[in-house]
Amino acid sequence: MSNTDDRYPPLECLPQHVGMIMDGNGRWARRRGLPRLAGHRAGVENLRRVLRACAEFGVPIVTLYAFSSENWRRPIEEVRGLLNILRDALGKEVGELHKNGVQLRHIGDLTPLSDDLKEQIQAAVELTRNNDRLIANIAFNYGGRQEIVEAVRRMMQAGVTVEMVTEALIGEHLYTGGLPDADLIIRTSGEMRMSNFLLWQGAYAEYYSTPVYWPDFDKDELYKALKTFGQRDRRYGGLKT
Secondary structure, eight states, X not given: OOOOOTTSOOOSSOOSEEEEEOOOHHHHHHHTTOOHHHHHHHHHHHHHHHHHHHHHHTOOEEXXXXXXXXXXXXXXXXXXXXXXXXXXXXXXXXXXXXXXXXXXXXXXXXXXXXXXXXXXXXXXXXXXXXXXXXXEEEEEEEOXXXXXXXXXXXXXXXXXXXXXXXXXXXXXXXXXXXXXXXXXXXXXXXXXXXXXXXXXXXXXXXXXXXXXXXXXXXXXXXHHHHHHHHHSOOXXXXXXX
16 A cells, blocks of 8 residues: 555655544534434444555554543443444454554453453454554553553563663553654544543654544545644754754
8 A cells, every 4th residue: 555646745754653533423423413323333434544544655553542441431322332333343344454464453451341352352463463564553442541550560560670660661561562652643523632542652742633523534634634743843842953
């Protein structure tokens, strides 16, 4: 998958890791007089298109915020529907993603999920583990604070002493250990908050918010976000020299 479309001139400065807060599915559905779950299904269908566009533009790593650790508070019917949508998507989409060189990873806590859903997720991860065109982290039952707590627990279990603790060591014990921090975090639907997403990894990420709802966030919108990123002056707390 490479970009040969003249509508999208090559990007001079490309983020290596893009986080996406996929927001607005429910509002997208409501505007069309549809149930909320119809919006979530449309959002899942859009994932394929966005991942393909990321690969075409040359983005190597994407982290997608699919279901937060706080989303369990939603009505039980909606939660069940979301789990069923995930189950269906794993059955329908993984083969195509595998063929296109996407490496799927799960970040978050699988514990509350049913055994069959856990097995589906683990099978998708195993099937695609050697792909290297694009790494797609699916953040399902994920929370940034929860991730940091789990990292600390793993460090304690490994016998890490106070003197050994560094930012690099904490980073290694996060779900995204071994991957670079996020350079760009995109949020759809116009909201201006992080919602407990990549709190550590996004410390110096550029933030991009668009009013477009996630099901309508297409290749054009992704290109706008990537182009805007390239125009940002990244200082990492310092001054421009």
